[in-house]
Amino acid sequence: MNIGIIGSGSLGSNVARALARKGLSATISNQRGPASLAPLVAELGPTIHAGTAAQAASADIVLVAVRWTDLGAALGGLPVWNGRIVIDGTNPVEFLDPDSPDAKDPCNPLAAYGIKAIDVGGRSSSEVFQTLVPGARVVKALNHLDVNVLAQPEVSGGQRVQFYSGDDAAAKTEVRKILEAIGYFPVDLGSLAVGGRLAELPFGPLSATNFIKL
Numbered sequence: 001m002n003i004g005i006i007g008s009g010s011l012g013s014n015v016a017r018a019l020a021r022k023g024l025s026a027t028i029s030n031q032r033g034p035a036s037l038a039p040l041v042a043e044l045g046p047t048i049h050a051g052t053a054a055q056a057a058s059a060d061i062v063l064v065a066v067r068w069t070d071l072g073a074a075l076g077g078l079p080v081w082n083g084r085i086v087i088d089g090t091n092p093v094e095f096l097d098p099d100s101p102d103a104k105d106p107c108n109p110l111a112a113y114g115i116k117a118i119d120v121g122g123r124s125s126s127e128v129f130q131t132l133v134p135g136a137r138v139v140k141a142l143n144h145l146d147v148n149v150l151a152q153p154e155v156s157g158g159q160r161v162q163f164y165s166g167d168d169a170a171a172k173t174e175v176r177k178i179l180e181a182i183g184y185f186p187v188d189l190g191s192l193a194v195g196g197r198l199a200e201l202p203f204g205p206l207s208a209t210n211f212i213k214l
């Protein structure tokens with residue numbers, strides 16, 4: 001199974017870092033193009049390659065690590081998914097310009113964090129995400145922890161818990177294997193409708209909870 005990563009910011013680069021630490025291969029991409037990734041791939045070593053988003057999207061398992069508001073642009077025009085597995089690492093939040101009115105809105109409970117919840121119409125965000133990747137088998141994972149802890153899966157004598165959820169059992173098994181290979185303790189939360197909602201930021205009850213399996 002080869003791995004592609006779309007997005008090389010906080011989430012994408014740290015997942016690539018975690019893969020590289022275990023000698024696992026991946027093709028990472030971003031909006032600016034492969035040349036912009038030269039410093040990152042030089043840092044991460046020979047298993048991580050820079051590519052275009054289309055090249056990353058052609059992998060057997062593709063992590064989408066872009067902001068919710070960029071999903072339409074990032075996922076438009078990619079090769080047909082044709083049953084490939086897509087890991088939804090996103091959360092339905094908008095990152096706010098500190099000078100914008102939203103950043104100072106007293107009705108925004110997340111203003112202090114510089115973000116705002118995006119209304120996904122009562123569904124789990126991954127059910128909405130699924131509509132943007134028709135034909136893909138979506139597994140939600142790698143979204144619930146801050147990147148400051150995400151890249152260290154083995155800590156305190158144990159393994160950091162990584163939640164995952166999805167509607168295709170075989171796809172979940174493949175993602176579970178990758179999470180285990182990175183060093184996490186994967187915990188299956190069920191379907192996208194149930195598990196996805198439990199772990200999605202900003203309001204999922206398990207979002208940002210940092211469990212360690214001892």
Ligand SMILES: NC(=O)c1ccc[n+]([C@@H]2O[C@H](COP(=O)([O-])OP(=O)(O)OC[C@H]3O[C@@H](n4cnc5c(N)ncnc54)[C@H](OP(=O)(O)O)[C@@H]3O)[C@@H](O)[C@H]2O)c1
Pocket residue numbers: 006007008009010011012029030031032033053065066067068070073074075089090091092093142143144145146147148
């Ligand atoms: N930050 C966290 O702690 C964290 C933790 C878990 C989940 N998440 C979720 O992960 C997602 C990404 O967050 P982040 O913090 O990593 O954001 P980020 O640091 O802003 O990185 C976003 C990445 O997306 C790329 N991108 C934007 N538009 C694109 C396009 N059209 N095609 C290809 N790539 C495109 C950007 O490319 P360029 O570099 O070329 O601009 C950048 O590499 C969000 O949905 C967030 O909610 C974040």
